[in-house]
Amino acid sequence: MSLASIAAPRRVLAPVRAFFRLPKALVAAVVLLLPFGLMAVIPSVIAPYSPYTTVGIPLSGPSGSNWLGTDEIGRDVLSRVIFSAQSDVVISLAATAIAFIVGSLIGVFLGYRGGWVDTAGTRIVDVALAFPAIVLALFLIAIFGHGELVEIVAIAAVMMPSMARFARGTSLLLRNRAYIESSEILRASRAYVIRRHLVPNALRSLLVAASVLGASAVLISAALSYLGLGVTPPTPSWGTMLYNAFQNVFQAPIYGVAPGVCITVLAYGYMLLGRGLGELQGRTGRQERAFRTSVTRV
Amino acid sequence: MAKIFASKLLQLVLVLLAISAITFFLLSALPGNAALYRIGPLPSYTPQERAALIAKLSAQLGLNKPLIVQYWIWLTHAVRGDFGLTTQGEQVTTLLGSSVWASVELAIAGLVPSLIASFALALWAFRTRWRRMQALVQGIMSTLFVIPSFWLGFLLVYLLAVKTQSFPASGFVPLAQSASGNFSHLVLPALTLACPLTALFFRYLLAGLEEAEMGAFVVAARAKGISDRAVAYKHVLPNGFLPTITIVGLATGSLLSSLVIVESVFSWPGLGSLLVQSVTVRDFNTLVAIVLLTAAVFVFTSIVVDLIYWFADPRTRRPGQV
Numbered sequence: 001m002s003l004a005s006i007a008a009p010r011r012v013l014a015p016v017r018a019f020f021r022l023p024k025a026l027v028a029a030v031v032l033l034l035p036f037g038l039m040a041v042i043p044s045v046i047a048p049y050s051p052y053t054t055v056g057i058p059l060s061g062p063s064g065s066n067w068l069g070t071d072e073i074g075r076d077v078l079s080r081v082i083f084s085a086q087s088d089v090v091i092s093l094a095a096t097a098i099a100f101i102v103g104s105l106i107g108v109f110l111g112y113r114g115g116w117v118d119t120a121g122t123r124i125v126d127v128a129l130a131f132p133a134i135v136l137a138l139f140l141i142a143i144f145g146h147g148e149l150v151e152i153v154a155i156a157a158v159m160m161p162s163m164a165r166f167a168r169g170t171s172l173l174l175r176n177r178a179y180i181e182s183s184e185i186l187r188a189s190r191a192y193v194i195r196r197h198l199v200p201n202a203l204r205s206l207l208v209a210a211s212v213l214g215a216s217a218v219l220i221s222a223a224l225s226y227l228g229l230g231v232t233p234p235t236p237s238w239g240t241m242l243y244n245a246f247q248n249v250f251q252a253p254i255y256g257v258a259p260g261v262c263i264t265v266l267a268y269g270y271m272l273l274g275r276g277l278g279e280l281q282g283r284t285g286r287q288e289r290a291f292r293t294s295v296t297r298v
Numbered sequence: 299m300a301k302i303f304a305s306k307l308l309q310l311v312l313v314l315l316a317i318s319a320i321t322f323f324l325l326s327a328l329p330g331n332a333a334l335y336r337i338g339p340l341p342s343y344t345p346q347e348r349a350a351l352i353a354k355l356s357a358q359l360g361l362n363k364p365l366i367v368q369y370w371i372w373l374t375h376a377v378r379g380d381f382g383l384t385t386q387g388e389q390v391t392t393l394l395g396s397s398v399w400a401s402v403e404l405a406i407a408g409l410v411p412s413l414i415a416s417f418a419l420a421l422w423a424f425r426t427r428w429r430r431m432q433a434l435v436q437g438i439m440s441t442l443f444v445i446p447s448f449w450l451g452f453l454l455v456y457l458l459a460v461k462t463q464s465f466p467a468s469g470f471v472p473l474a475q476s477a478s479g480n481f482s483h484l485v486l487p488a489l490t491l492a493c494p495l496t497a498l499f500f501r502y503l504l505a506g507l508e509e510a511e512m513g514a515f516v517v518a519a520r521a522k523g524i525s526d527r528a529v530a531y532k533h534v535l536p537n538g539f540l541p542t543i544t545i546v547g548l549a550t551g552s553l554l555s556s557l558v559i560v561e562s563v564f565s566w567p568g569l570g571s572l573l574v575q576s577v578t579v580r581d582f583n584t585l586v587a588i589v590l591l592t593a594a595v596f597v598f599t600s601i602v603v604d605l606i607y608w609f610a611d612p613r614t615r616r617p618g619q620v
Contacts, residue, residue: 015366123318127313127316128552130548130552130554130596130600131593132551132554132555132592132596133441133552133555134554134555135554135555135558135560135588135589135592138558138573138574138577139321139577139585139589141577142577142580142585143324143325143328144581147494150537160465194610200439201361203383215444216349219444219446222446222448223448223559226448226562227557227558227559227562228574228578229574229578239448240554241446242449242452243448244454245452246448246451246455246563248461249452249455249456249459249467250460250467253460255498256449256452256456260446260449260452260453263446263449264441264445264446264449267444267446268444268613271444293449294611295443295444295445297444297446297494297498297556298447298448298556
């Protein structure tokens with residue numbers, strides 16, 4: 001046996017070891033989120049059945065062929081839970097991305113611009129922030145009709161104010177730094193300072209905040225589909241499944257457990273991701289810790 | 299004081315005006331108008347006859363007037379409590395009146411216990427030396443914080459309605475009809491509403507207490523030889539619970555968000571259910587009335603919060619501090 005063959009596993013294991021040396025919260029977040037990533041990308045490989053075909057007697061309990069039982073029209077619950085990740089993960093990611101980009105830009109600009117623009121903008125943001133999230137989302141859905149695109153935009157709109165507020169705070173912390181003042185002395189334009197200095201330096205803590213938005217997005221989208229105003233059936237989604245499970249709680253109590261666990265674990269995973277990212281960059285600021293509690297509860 | 303109160307009331311009026319204007323103009327920008335909705339497709343009419351009918355009805359309903367005039371008409375009616383008719387032809391105000399009390403009952407039944415529980419738990423967690431139990435309570439609270447209430451409701455129904463059959467799974471009995479029936483139907487939704495609120499208040503209260511403990515006045519009190527208990531209740535608590543007032547206010551103001559979910563889970567006939575229903579059938583008059591009511595409740599609670607601060611924190615009474 002040559003030395004190389006003994007050394008090989010060590011080389012393979014090195015990245016794995018490095019991964020587990022990362023902050024605990026980050027490791028836990030990746031471990032929690034990875035299955036959802038797989039479920040969203042390759043559901044047909046993991047799931048035993050198609051989410052649309054009837055495979056057994058409606059509302060039967062767990063069995064060897066249907067591990068989590070069947071739903072109200074005899075479809076496999078496990079397969080539907082797995083396929084739900086597609087719509088739920090995509091919707092939450094898209095809404096988070098929109099809210100993150102637009103909210104950050106508004107907030108960073110307001111904080112840096114200061115003056116009456118900031119005062120007026122912050123007022124508007126505060127009012128929007130204060131307005132009950134679900135009510136706002138429902139209002140937007142009532143106006144623009146329902147569909148996945150409207151749902152994504154509605155969720156993003158609900159989360160945008162809190163992101164803007166956070167970004168404004170971050171921008172206020174940075175605007176008096178020496179490198180920004182020196183850039184201003186060199187008569188750099190506002191857009192240049194924002195693009196070249198503020199955004200890159202704020203990005204890390206903004207990303208920490210974005211992961212909290214991710215958790216909010218999962219919860220809001222699940223709530224909307226629970227209310228029958230989100231993903232349209234027969235496309236599976238955890239919220240809709242929970243609603244149907246609730247209607248049949250006396251016949252098939254096990255039906256609602258998996259979708260609920262998925263929603264909670266995915267939201268919790270996003271929260272942990274934020275905490276882990278924060279720990280990765282050293283001391284978490286007071287502002288970031290405070291933001292964690294601003295997750296939209298449903 | 300009176301001056302501050304007056305300026306807050308003015309603020310309430312301004313916010314309501316702004317929100318009513320935004321919703322009104324947003325809804326008028328939608329394709330189709332009330333006349334179209336009322337007469338429907340009318341298959342037996344020729345296009346000309348239909349157009350004439352629409353024009354006639356539009357004139358009757360005042361839809362041909364400029365938007366700003368329409369808004370004024372709507373506003374003067376709304377101020378008198380007249381939000382028009384629902385798509386079913388009922389008065390919106392009557393509908394609101396019948397559901398608002400169910401919501402208020404549920405809100406109180408959720409808020410009051412959660413306030414008591416969170417204060418008791420936070421004070422206990424703050425003073426205890428039993429670290430493991432403290433960590434466990436904190437863990438449970440963090441879980442309750444992110445758990446979606448429709449799933450919590452599901453679990454509670456499963457445990458307390460299906461397994462042990464202690465309480466009915468859903469529904470509503472008016473208080474006037476049967477007090478015990480009303481109460482037994484109230485327990486599960488109130489519990490579902492209270493759990494996340496408890497976690498929220500607990501979190502802020504504990505953080506506030508821990509922060510107040512850092513204060514120089516606590517060191518001074520300890521140096522004077524005051525007992526731990528007296529330091530906790532007389533010095534830390536009065537300072538530590540101030541931030542929680544704001545959170546309780548915010549949570550109360552946006553309670554309708556939670557009510558929407560909890561009421562649909564338990565078929566509780568309150569404002570939340572009404573809102574979901576009006577979104578589903580696109581009943582805009584009801585929708586606007588609920589949105590305005592929500593905003594009013596929100597601004598009103600923020601005024602109440604300011605008043606409570608005025609009483610609870612003498613520092614805010616200094617001129618120039620508010």
